[in-house]
Amino acid sequence: MTALFAVATNAQTALKKVYDEDINPLEQIDQALVKARAEGKFVVCQVGGNWCPWCLRFADFIANDSTISKVIADNYEYIHVNYNPRKAGDDAAQPLGSAALSRKEQAAALMKRLDNCGRFGFPVFVVLGEDGKVIHIQDSSFLEEGKGYNQAKVLRFFKNWTPKVVNK
Numbered sequence: 001m002t003a004l005f006a007v008a009t010n011a012q013t014a015l016k017k018v019y020d021e022d023i024n025p026l027e028q029i030d031q032a033l034v035k036a037r038a039e040g041k042f043v044v045c046q047v048g049g050n051w052c053p054w055c056l057r058f059a060d061f062i063a064n065d066s067t068i069s070k071v072i073a074d075n076y077e078y079i080h081v082n083y084n085p086r087k088a089g090d091d092a093a094q095p096l097g098s099a100a101l102s103r104k105e106q107a108a109a110l111m112k113r114l115d116n117c118g119r120f121g122f123p124v125f126v127v128l129g130e131d132g133k134v135i136h137i138q139d140s141s142f143l144e145e146g147k148g149y150n151q152a153k154v155l156r157f158f159k160n161w162t163p164k165v166v167n168k
Contacts, residue, residue: 015056019049019082025110028079033132036077042163045081045114048123055123058140061149068154075162083110083118127161136161
């Protein structure tokens with residue numbers, strides 16, 4: 001039993017951490033929008049954090065599925081937007097361009113900008129149009145299968161929210 005626990009623990013820790021906890025998520029979104037507009041794409045924000053095993057599983061899942069990776073690369077600027085609800089109450093100032101916001105203020109501003117997407121749990125996927133407005137929020141639980149994700153459901157989500165489909 002101990003050996004099985006050790007293997008399971010090592011498998012979880014082996015997942016690559018994809019969230020940069022040191023960058024301002026609002027600026028990250030702005031930069032992604034500039035790049036996406038220039039390429040005729042939408043932005044997909046995978047909101048979550050390195051603290052979230054399901055977030056890391058999803059990142060690993062799409063990185064290792066060439067069909068999904070191609071759909072994403074062709075249609076989206078895909079970013080991992082760090083949000084930590086436990087640290088959201090921390091009032092330590094964080095750099096934010098010319099002004100400094102506390103973590104709590106920054107987290108509140110992020111949730112406001114992304115239409116309170118955290119209500120769906122994590123990870124949550126927010127599709128932003130060319131104008132930076134939210135056009136869809138995807139609850140990740142509908143993409144799950146067992147202890148992972150379902151390729152057909154994930155592909156359906158990404159294919160249904162491409163710029164070509166939405167802007168018909």
